[in-house]
Amino acid sequence: MTMTIATTIDEILSGLSQGARPIAGGTDLVVGSRQGKGTLPEHLIAIDRVSELAHIEVGAETTRIGSGVTHATLMTDPTIVASFTGVSDAAALVGSPATRNVGTIGGNVMNGSPAMDTGAPLVVLGAQAELASTSATRLVDLDELWVGPGRTSAADDELCTALVIPNRPESSGSAYVRLEYRRAMEIAIVGAAAAVTLDGDAISSVRVALTAVAPTIISVGGLDAVVGQPADEAALAAVSEASSEQAAPISDLRASDRYRRHMIGVMARRAVEAAARRASGETISVPVNRALGVGAQS
Amino acid sequence: MSTSNPQAVTLNVNGVPYPVAIDTSRTLSTVLRNELGLTGTKEGCDDCECGACMVLLDGRPINSCSYLAVQTQGREVTTVEGLASQDDLAPLQRNILAAGGVQCGFCTPGMLMSATALLDENPTPTEEEIRIGLSGNLCRCTGYARILDSVIQTSVEINS
Numbered sequence: 001m002t003m004t005i006a007t008t009i010d011e012i013l014s015g016l017s018q019g020a021r022p023i024a025g026g027t028d029l030v031v032g033s034r035q036g037k038g039t040l041p042e043h044l045i046a047i048d049r050v051s052e053l054a055h056i057e058v059g060a061e062t063t064r065i066g067s068g069v070t071h072a073t074l075m076t077d078p079t080i081v082a083s084f085t086g087v088s089d090a091a092a093l094v095g096s097p098a099t100r101n102v103g104t105i106g107g108n109v110m111n112g113s114p115a116m117d118t119g120a121p122l123v124v125l126g127a128q129a130e131l132a133s134t135s136a137t138r139l140v141d142l143d144e145l146w147v148g149p150g151r152t153s154a155a156d157d158e159l160c161t162a163l164v165i166p167n168r169p170e171s172s173g174s175a176y177v178r179l180e181y182r183r184a185m186e187i188a189i190v191g192a193a194a195a196v197t198l199d200g201d202a203i204s205s206v207r208v209a210l211t212a213v214a215p216t217i218i219s220v221g222g223l224d225a226v227v228g229q230p231a232d233e234a235a236l237a238a239v240s241e242a243s244s245e246q247a248a249p250i251s252d253l254r255a256s257d258r259y260r261r262h263m264i265g266v267m268a269r270r271a272v273e274a275a276a277r278r279a280s281g282e283t284i285s286v287p288v289n290r291a292l293g294v295g296a297q298s
Numbered sequence: 299m300s301t302s303n304p305q306a307v308t309l310n311v312n313g314v315p316y317p318v319a320i321d322t323s324r325t326l327s328t329v330l331r332n333e334l335g336l337t338g339t340k341e342g343c344d345d346c347e348c349g350a351c352m353v354l355l356d357g358r359p360i361n362s363c364s365y366l367a368v369q370t371q372g373r374e375v376t377t378v379e380g381l382a383s384q385d386d387l388a389p390l391q392r393n394i395l396a397a398g399g400v401q402c403g404f405c406t407p408g409m410l411m412s413a414t415a416l417l418d419e420n421p422t423p424t425e426e427e428i429r430i431g432l433s434g435n436l437c438r439c440t441g442y443a444r445i446l447d448s449v450i451q452t453s454v455e456i457n458s
Contacts, residue, residue: 001303001321001322001323002305003305003366003368003369005369005371005372023366023369026365026366026369027346027361027364030325030364030365030366033323034344034364035345040323044322048369049372095346096433096434096435097415097431097434098346098349098360098361099361101355101358101359102355102365183433185346185347185433185434
């Protein structure tokens, strides 16, 4: 077994084309190898020192978050907190400070867990993954990237180099809330993200995505009826009902399918409510879980 | 199965360069303990849950049980052995002893590393910020209150 420490993207792509696998913080890969989920790859290429992967660039139409940006950065970076707050909410809930220092958004996305925290906020914000190989670079919608638990449509020689998010219109807000049993080193029991844009008091657009209730992160469809309505009790009830209906949860040691189906409705309602409050200009500190008393409290 | 083919690397730990030849699959905690003899770093769960293995990598806490040792080359690792000076405990170490924040002691090195990083980054943390800073460290003896007290006391001393 070998590890090469890369300093450029070209070096990584060349390594991947020859069969090496990427490692950033190793918080999924190394732990997974000991839990019997898989073995460590024979050839690893460390990607955590490639500075081009660690940038956040705000463009005219999109913001590009390098795949090597850590959760610790996402939860405090002024651009992400101000414009893509749901991503910050999620990053702040990942693992512990130690996990957040080395764990990256690219790792979270490409690990493909249906319980990943940053996935649902990226979906509601319309993010695409930028995948690069020695021969091409392409943008992939996240619902086409994730094809099952722990599986993506990326080829073995492709590296996720960035997540690209359309810049948000005025009067927009986003949020991610998670049902959890403890405040650190937790995996979502269920989670929900929402992105809301307001026109006055009325919702002009709303997207909701759900964590840990299906083989991949899923978007909630059929929310057209709440567009044009204020984010009031009737709208929130409709979001809650649609979310519970469209969830396809499993039972496992952490929760039953019935409990997950019920609670995903509660989380979705709270996510939309928080996103709408943020869209109206209210500051709710990151993460929403702590600010609003959702999830485990100390 | 991975083939056994040691990589020659130099690990920088507590300011000392250690040239070692280690299998790539070895985690930092096992190399610190078994190759370098730095047994202050503990292995509790070996699964990134308990924080007993916490060390600093370029000043920021990581779980050394789940970080491959060869990936630290060119970076600076700090373990609990690196906190005290020749003659004196670090203020945080003195305060955790004085506050009764050490019982069985197994979590203590990890707690010290997380709290050291926290105070370096934020010398005036609120109690909530301390709780978040230590949230990756489990203690089954103290109930945490006295550990919190020792971090608060150290913060007061730093700022006076």
